[in-house]
Amino acid sequence: MNLLIPLMIIVPIICALFLNLLHKKDRTIKVIAILLALTLPLLPLLASYGVHFFGGYEPLTQNPTLSAGLPSLITGTALNTFHPAITYSFQEAQKLFLFILGLVAFLAILVSLFETRRPSGVYGFMMFMGVAAVSALILTDDIFNFYVFFEIAALATVGVVLVSQVKGNYETALKYMILGSIASPLLLLGIALLLGVTGNVNITDIIASLKSGVVDPQNPVILMACGLIVFGWLYGSGLPPFHTIKSAIYSKALPHGAALLQAFSVFTFIALGIIILRIFSYLPLSQMVIIGVSLLAMILGITMAILQTDLKRMIGFLAVGELGYIGLGLGLGTALGITAGLFQAVNEIVITAFLFIGFGTIYYQTGESDIRKLGGLMVQNSKVALLVLLAGFAMAGVPPLNAFQSKLLLIQASIQAGLPELGVIMILLSIVTFMTFMKAFHAVYMKPRPLDLEIKNDKIPRVTILALFIFLIVCLVLGLFPQVATDFLQGISTSLAGGIP
């Protein structure tokens, strides 16, 4: 048992509850939020690898004391290996993912506290609750527990949008909930079907049932469950047909909120994507569907991004498009492809947060995100403009920044897997991503300033600039030393690929 594992979920939940209770006490909210947000990236660094069992105990095979004296009806059958508790597993990949989630959450919360005149306890509650839910998604090995936190993450997402006070936020949040009311029950139905057929909600046990032949892997109910879980995956991560609402959600949140929301989406994407690969990788169709949906997300996301005139919506669509790169890595099904996909996920979370908070300074200064009404802001703050430019370079995959390494790995993996066409599409769409970013950058910083553009906040908080610097350092470190991240991902990639290099 490792007590720091449950703390990774308990700490943000406690913080969320405290902030809600202290709603109107501004200074207290600030201090508590900063202190507890700082623990978010630290806890995964301090925790040692292991598993934690909630509400039960380890499998009987791992504990001879418990199994002693039990009848052979239990110890001599598959029951001996089943996990009776909700199991949380903390390994190398989880360490990296939780550290990155904690870092993005800490910086987003920090920026929100200094960019908002009166820090809102409710807003903090939603952000911390979302972090707790997504941490659980990354750690859990129990598919029903996954669903519970999946729903909490969706509600926290809606909450972050609801308290943003951006025009049209209520309508967009309502639409997201309506679509969620279609997709989430279907995901739950898929989980219920799996439970019905295998008698289990523990993912390791479900896989064991399928592999040992206790359950027929071609059972139509299992196939239906796979389809429904894939559909829930599309909703949770914002893949087509949910890409429109997901990008709208980002655009109706405050920039620091959007930075965190996109991290929630990417982690939901990889957490559920890994579950799909673990349980259903024996179906060749599952990988084909992942590749097909990812391609669609890339093409639709990036082509729609270039047409947008709203800065936040543009980055929202780009974020959806970048999800496709991760999906392609997972869909290739090779160890190199999965490593590249997961590395791209880590990079995308950092870069998109970098862009949202970077361009968020424009929203903070002007209260405007329509690029047609912006211009000439290079004069206002040339340092931030440079940082935003570097964030755009990172997203497009310009060396020596981090996405260059992950996109290069993805292209190598696609060639190695015999699908060089995917590499060609990735390069093509990276060029268009760069063009989209330059269109926004030119409109905001380099175009002559419109006469009616009003500067509401002249000075950008130092904390925001510090957050941008930290993101830049992470981009540089991962770009120059990619093995810092890929070493953490080798283990999970090799096990998911089932021996395919």
Place this chain on the structure above:
Amino acid sequence: MNLYDLIVKRIKDAQEADSEGPVTNVSTSAMLTAEITLISSVLVALIMLRLVNNVLMIVAVLVVLFAAVLAMPTMPRLKREMNDSINGMIFYVVLALVIVIALFYWGSLNV
């Protein structure tokens, strides 16, 4: 009028019909880029059909290329389809659900 001018004129016509603001050089070139990206990405993706059958791949590429040239510009229509209307979103969500379930259920049983 050469082919480029013809395409730009059609894009401007389509944008004006569905305009949220003035049609500018930036918006037109963005639309043109999106159009070219869409067509080229789909065509390159279709080449992967070679893994199923070479003839199928050639036919699919030619048919899509021909259809794309005839239907050009497709991006203004695509943009109109991908609006924030809840009815449109629900339609595509239900369509996606049908496709995913059909693929997994019948695709896995009969392939």
